[in-house]
Amino acid sequence: xxxxxxxxxxxxxxxxxxxxxxxxxxxxxxxxxxxxxxxxxxxxxxxxxxxxxxxxxxxxxxxxxxxxxxxxxxxxxxxxxxxxxxxxxxxxxxxxxxxxxxxxxxxxxxxxxxxxxxxxxxxxxxxxxxxxxxxxxxxxxxxxxxxxxxxxxxxxxxxxxxxx
Amino acid sequence: xxxxxxxxxxxxxxxxxxxxxxxxxxxxxxxxxxxxxxxxxxxxxxxxxxxxxxxxxxxxxxxxxxxxxxxxxxxxxxxxxxxxxxxxxxxxxxxxxxxxxxxxxxxxxxxxxxxxxxxxxxxxxxxxxxxxxxxxxxxxxxxxxxxxxxxxxxxxxxxxxxxxxxxxxxxxxxxxxxxxxxxxxxxxxxxxxxxxxxxxxxxxxxxxxxxxxxxxxxxxxxxxxxxxxxxxxxxxxxxxxxxxxxxxxxxxxxxxxxxxxxxxxxxxxxxxxxxxxxxxxxxxxxxxxxxxxxxxxxxxxxxxxxxxxxxxxxxxxxxxxxxxxxxxxxxxxxxxxxxxxxxxxxxxxxxxxxxxxxxxxxxxxxxxxxxxxxxxxxxxxxxxxxxxxxxxxxxxxxxxxxxxxxxxxxxxxxxxxxxxxxxxxxxxxxxxxxxxxxxxxxxxxxxxxxxxxxxxxxxxxxxxxxxxxxxxxxxxxxxxxxxxxxxxxxxxxxxxxxxxxxxxxxxxxxxxxxxxxxxxxxxxxxxxxxxxxxxxxxxxxxxxxxxxxxxxxxxxxxxxxxxxxxxxxxxxxxxxxxxxxxxxxxxxxxxxxxxxxxxxxxxxxxxxxxxxxxxxxxxxxxxxxxxxxxxxxxxxxxxxxxxxxxxxxxxxxxxxxxxxxxxxxxxx
Numbered sequence: 001x002x003x004x005x006x007x008x009x010x011x012x013x014x015x016x017x018x019x020x021x022x023x024x025x026x027x028x029x030x031x032x033x034x035x036x037x038x039x040x041x042x043x044x045x046x047x048x049x050x051x052x053x054x055x056x057x058x059x060x061x062x063x064x065x066x067x068x069x070x071x072x073x074x075x076x077x078x079x080x081x082x083x084x085x086x087x088x089x090x091x092x093x094x095x096x097x098x099x100x101x102x103x104x105x106x107x108x109x110x111x112x113x114x115x116x117x118x119x120x121x122x123x124x125x126x127x128x129x130x131x132x133x134x135x136x137x138x139x140x141x142x143x144x145x146x147x148x149x150x151x152x153x154x155x156x157x158x159x160x161x162x163x164x
Numbered sequence: 165x166x167x168x169x170x171x172x173x174x175x176x177x178x179x180x181x182x183x184x185x186x187x188x189x190x191x192x193x194x195x196x197x198x199x200x201x202x203x204x205x206x207x208x209x210x211x212x213x214x215x216x217x218x219x220x221x222x223x224x225x226x227x228x229x230x231x232x233x234x235x236x237x238x239x240x241x242x243x244x245x246x247x248x249x250x251x252x253x254x255x256x257x258x259x260x261x262x263x264x265x266x267x268x269x270x271x272x273x274x275x276x277x278x279x280x281x282x283x284x285x286x287x288x289x290x291x292x293x294x295x296x297x298x299x300x301x302x303x304x305x306x307x308x309x310x311x312x313x314x315x316x317x318x319x320x321x322x323x324x325x326x327x328x329x330x331x332x333x334x335x336x337x338x339x340x341x342x343x344x345x346x347x348x349x350x351x352x353x354x355x356x357x358x359x360x361x362x363x364x365x366x367x368x369x370x371x372x373x374x375x376x377x378x379x380x381x382x383x384x385x386x387x388x389x390x391x392x393x394x395x396x397x398x399x400x401x402x403x404x405x406x407x408x409x410x411x412x413x414x415x416x417x418x419x420x421x422x423x424x425x426x427x428x429x430x431x432x433x434x435x436x437x438x439x440x441x442x443x444x445x446x447x448x449x450x451x452x453x454x455x456x457x458x459x460x461x462x463x464x465x466x467x468x469x470x471x472x473x474x475x476x477x478x479x480x481x482x483x484x485x486x487x488x489x490x491x492x493x494x495x496x497x498x499x500x501x502x503x504x505x506x507x508x509x510x511x512x513x514x515x516x517x518x519x520x521x522x523x524x525x526x527x528x529x530x531x532x533x534x535x536x537x538x539x540x541x542x543x544x545x546x547x548x549x550x551x552x553x554x555x556x557x558x559x560x561x562x563x564x565x566x567x568x569x570x571x572x573x574x575x576x577x578x579x580x581x582x583x584x585x586x587x588x589x590x591x592x593x594x595x596x597x598x599x600x601x602x603x604x605x606x607x608x609x610x611x612x613x614x615x616x617x618x619x620x621x622x623x624x625x626x627x628x629x630x631x632x633x634x635x636x637x638x639x640x641x642x643x644x645x646x647x648x649x650x651x652x653x654x655x656x657x658x659x660x661x662x663x664x665x666x667x668x669x670x671x672x673x674x675x676x677x678x679x680x681x682x683x684x685x686x687x688x689x690x691x692x693x694x695x696x697x698x699x700x701x702x703x704x705x706x707x708x709x710x711x712x713x714x715x716x717x718x719x720x721x722x723x724x725x726x727x728x729x730x731x732x733x734x735x736x737x738x739x740x741x742x743x744x745x746x747x748x749x750x751x752x753x754x755x756x757x758x759x760x761x762x763x764x765x766x767x768x769x770x771x772x773x774x775x776x777x778x779x780x781x782x783x784x785x786x787x788x789x790x791x792x793x794x795x796x797x798x799x800x801x802x803x804x805x806x807x808x809x810x811x812x813x814x815x816x817x818x819x820x821x822x823x824x825x826x827x828x829x830x831x832x
Contacts, residue, residue, distance in 0.1 A: 012632050016625050017595030041688055048548045056550065058688070059399035061755045061772050061784075095545065096536075100552035106543050110535050114528040114557045121520045121527075128438075129505050129516055 040072045043085055048097050056099050167232060170220015171311040174261075177213035177268070178305060180206045181298035188287035188294075200287045204275050207290050210297060211272035214265050221258060221310055225251055231317035234258055234310040240323035240749075242717040247324050250334045254324050257310035259337065264304055266338075266345040267297050274349045274374070282370055288356030293348050299480050307476065323718050326747045326754055333392050340385030340412055344450045346378035347419070351447040354440055358491045363498045368426050368439065373809065379423060380805040382416045387798040398755030400686055400768045400786030402794065403677075405554045410533045411453030414526045418446040421522035428515050431577060433502030437492075438519070440499060444488040449530070451481045456534070507579040514572045518565065525561040529554060555681070563616055566674050569667050570623030573630055591629060596622035613682035617675065624671045627664050634661075654807060662808025669804055672797030679790025686786040688772060692779060699785040702767055703731045704740075709771075709778030712743065719745045719754075724771045724781055728760055742771040742783070765789045 044058035050068070052060035057068055075085045089097045101107045184206035191199030221234070225248045230236040238254040239247070247254075253262040271293050279286050304310070327333070350371035357367035389409060394402040403409060422442040428435045455477025492499075505512055532549045539545045570592065574585045600618035604611070631650065638649035654661040689697040696705045705727040714721035723743035729736055740758035747753070761767035766788040774781035 012591075012629065016628055017591075017598060017621065038687065041686075048550060055397075055399060055401075055404055058686070059401065061398055061753075061770065066773065095547045098548065099550035101535075101547050101549055106539055106545060107547055110532065110549065110553065111557070113531055114524070117527050117531075118520070118524040118561070121524050122517075125516050125520050129508075129512075 039076055039082065040069055043072050043076075043082055044069055046086060046099050047089055048099055050093075050097075166223040167220045167229060167311065170217040170223070173213045173216035173220065174301065174305060174311075177210045177217070177264075178298065178301045180209045180213060181294045181301060184210070184294040185291050185298065188290040192287045200290075203287060203290050203294075204279075207294050208272050208275045210294070210301075211265075211268040214261070214268045214301070218252065218261060218265050221252060221261060222249065225249070228321075230319070230321050231313050232310075233312045233314055236314070236318055236321035238321070238324050240321040240718065243321075243323055244716070247329060250328075251324050253337050253341070254328055257304070257308040257312075259341075260300065260304050260308050261310050262338070263341050263345060264297065264300050266341050267293075267300060267348060270346050270349055270374075271297065274352075282366055284360050285353060285356040285367065285370070288359045289349075289352040292352040292355045296348055296484075303476060323747075323749055326716075326719070326745070326750055326752050327396060329716065330392055330396050333396070336385055336388040336392050339381050339388055343378050343381030343383075343385050343412070344415070344454065346374055346381060347415075347447050347450055349374040350378070351443055354443040355488065355491065358440065358488075358495045361495055361498050363500075365429055365433075368429055372426065375419065375423060375426070376805065376809055379416070379419045380802065380809070382412055382419060383805075384798070384802055386412055386416060387795070387801075391795065394791075396754065396756070398757055398770045400684070400757070400770075400784075400788060402680070402791065405529075405532070405549075405551045407456065407533050410529050411449070411456060414530050414533075415446060415449045415453055417522050417526035417529070418442060418449055421519050421526070422446055424515060424522075425519050428512055432512060434505070434512060436499040436501065437496065440492055442519075442523075444485070444492070448481060448485050448488075449526075451477070451484065455481060509575070509580050509582065511572065511575045511577045511580070514568060514575050518568045518572060521561050521565050521568070525558050525565070528558050528561070532557070562674075563619065566623055566671065567619055569670065570619075570626040573627070573664070588629070588633075589626070592622045592625040595625045610682060613678050616678050616682075620671050620675050620678070624668065627667050627671070630664050631661065658811050659808050662804045662806070665804030665807060666801050667804075669797045669799075669801030672793050672800060674797075676790050676792070676794030676797060679793065680788050683789045684787065684791075686784060688782060688784040690780060690782040697783075698731045700765075700767070700787040701731045702737065702761075702785070702787075703729045703734075704769070704783065704785065705729070706781060706783070707739075709774055709781055714745050716745075718749055719747045721745045722771070722774075724774070724778075724783070726769065726783065728767070740767075740769045742769045744771050761787075763792050766791050 041058050044065075045056050047057040047068070049055050049057045049060035049062070049065050051062045051064045057065055072085055075088065080088070086098075095102055095107065101110055103111050184203045187199050187203035187206060191197070191201075191203060221232075223229075224232045224235045225239055226245070228235070228239070228241060234255065234257050235251075238251040238258065243251070251258065253259040274289070274293070350367075353367040353371040353374075386409070389412075390402040393404065393409075394400075422439065425435050425439055425442060429439050507513065532553050535549055536547050539547055571585075571589075574580070574588050596618040599621045600614055603614035603617060631653070634653040635646055635649045638644055638653055639646060642649070642652075644652065685700060687697070687699045689699075691697055691706045693706060693708060696703050698704070707725040707727055709722060709724045712721050712723045721743050723741050726740050726742075727736070728738050728740055738760050740760050742758045743756050745754045745756065755770050755772075757768045757770045759766055759768050766786075768786040768788060770784050770786075772782040772784045
């Protein structure tokens with residue numbers, strides 16, 4: 001009995017896995033890398049559009065963006081490298097033209113703070129829970145009925161799952 | 165005339181709100197039940213009054229009453245009937261009125277219920293929700309009045325913002341607003357419980373369905389917003405980490421954290437402090453989000469509703485926050501945990517980790533959103549926090565959450581069994597490893613997206629197996645057939661299995677974002693008439709350009725035609741007709757894509773420009789693999805929500821609605 005049910009689970013698992021694999025592979029197998037010959041496009045992806053509020057230059061069809069892309073084109077034609085072109089835009093318009101905020105100066109704070117936040121909350125959470133996990137020495141312990149898993153059926157499944 | 169009646173109704177609703185607050189608080193003080201009940205009645209009265217105000221504005225919109233400034237701003241003689249109706253929330257002043265309509269409707273519904281078990285909370289809930297509503301109605305009357313009239317009315321209006329003329333935009337704001345406003349009710353319960361000083365879970369249980377509804381509305385609002393952006397903005401994407409997307413997303417993350425940690429309080433009587441804080445933070449983030457977007461402090465793709473309301477909103481928000489924190493400190497003692505933590509390796513332990521991740525992701529996104537404003541104010545440095553920041557910092561945390569989603573359901577409360585978990589992970593792990601190998605060998609070979617997809621496979625299979633295990637147990641113990649067992653399984657615990665379905669929806673959305681984010685490509689090409697170019701596995705041939713009739717009478721449309729064939733064998737796939745609509749009055753040009761391809765791979769073509777009457781034209785083609793999985797996931801998510809929300813078995817409802825004192829009693 002136990003054997004057959006284990007088999008069933010294996011079959012379900014493989015069926016599902018095969019399904020997922022098929023769907024994902026069918027797609028991504030043929031996906032191709034962006035066309036490297038179009039350097040203007042590559043650079044435009046890294047810059048912000050001045051008129052499209054937050055979207056990158058390559059994804060924005062406004063006239064100003066077209067002019068900027070022409071500017072990139074002419075600079076590349078003049079022999080500048082990708083970094084030089086980006087630096088040109090950065091010195092001219094400031095760091096606000098960059099899609100990715102540079103990791104320097106005040107902006108470094110932007111990159112560091114999330115890590116600090118994550119660690120701080122984690123530590124705070126652990127400390128608080130640890131305090132709870134210590135047996136309380138003082139004061140009467142509140143002995144409200146423990147709201148156990150009231151559903152006997154759920155408990156049965158839990159048990160079922162743990163022993164099988 | 166009818167419009168003026170609406171205006172007067174709005175003024176009266178303000179008075180009704182004020183009365184509800186005063187009567188409720190006075191009723192508690194004097195222990196006068198009748199006064200409390202009259203406060204409740206006044207709170208219920210706000211809804212019909214605000215509805216009357218909306219009808220007044222609708223009347224003006226439908227009758228082209230351009231003497232009303234708002235009507236002239238959002239409609240014109242050419243605006244079709246449908247958009248004149250939805251123009252109610254087409255701009256700032258009207259959308260606040262609509263916001264008030266939703267607020268008051270939710271209050272009406274909340275006040276309508278019996279309040280037998282939680283009578284002592286009633287006056288406080290009334291006072292809190294009516295104070296907030298009073299603030300918004302007052303804003304609507306003083307600073308953003310949609311009923312203001314011109315001295316010399318124009319003969320025609322400006323017409324609705326072209327960006328908003330889209331089905332997604334018609335449902336998206338109401339959804340988002342409904343999500344936002346429905347959190348007022350659980351927040352009211354939370355504050356009321358603090359004010360009364362109750363130790364139990366009454367507020368959680370009584371407001372749980374409201375939270376769930378708000379959560380689902382926020383989720384669908386976000387998804388519809390993504391769909392709207394995808395369809396209307398002509399950029400191939402769906403999510404740009406724009407402030408007006410980030411802010412609701414932040415609130416949604418807080419709300420999701422709350423929904424999960426509330427479970428711990430219900431089951432184990434722990435995390436009480438944390439839950440109160442989370443609810444307050446969720447509500448304040450909603451408040452901050454709306455005020456931040458409307459304040460004009462930042463530029464955004466759809467910051468069409470800018471104004472000087474910022475300071476008022478911020479002031480009121482600080483008031484709410486300060487009040488909540490003071491109350492919270494005063495009641496810290498009543499919120500003490502009822503149980504101790506037995507083991508870190510337990511459902512409680514993993515829920516803590518998951519809550520930490522949710523909150524830290526939310527704070528990260530929040531930081532990125534407000535950072536440009538801060539740096540500009542402090543150091544004068546202007547920066548843009550674009551998608552790369554969020555992808556690098558929030559991305560990994562969201563990926564971790566997807567893994568936790570697969571593991572957490574396996575961990576038992578109190579103390580989990582590592583061996584059992586190992587055994588239960590075998591099949592999903594095999595599936596994940598196999599997918600990883602296949603992706604690396606046959607796919608484009610990028611390691612990070614392949615890993616992410618493999619993790620999605622793990623969680624997907626694991627979640628399906630949760631159903632499988634339940635069904636199996638039923639088949640074995642009750643001898644039911646598999647479909648019956650599944651049906652009974654879900655009916656017996658709709659919250660759990662609806663929740664798992666939501667998890668599956670989230671995994672599908674994750675797969676979609678990975679597909680588009682890592683494997684999506686785009687090319688831009690300038691071609692002559694009848695010239696071809698290729699993108700991905702598709703070849704496009706430019707067949708010409710022409711003027712066509714625009715959908716709306718106040719715009720001109722130019723449409724290009726391209727033949728799409730397969731790049732490998734030249735077989736015909738179809739034709740696409742991307743177009744550009746220009747609106748001379750609003751000085752706006754909409755670039756509208758045409759879409760082809762398959763469900764698994766969307767091909768999104770836009771007309772980027774043309775020269776000399778169309779002898780040459782440029783096109784941008786986005787190949788978006790798996791993007792449709794996002795919309796599919798959204799549908800699954802909503803379906804899961806409905807299962808969790810719509811409890812069919814009356815027993816389930818009663819059991820969960822019981823007071824904690826009686827939960828220990830045996831169920832049937």
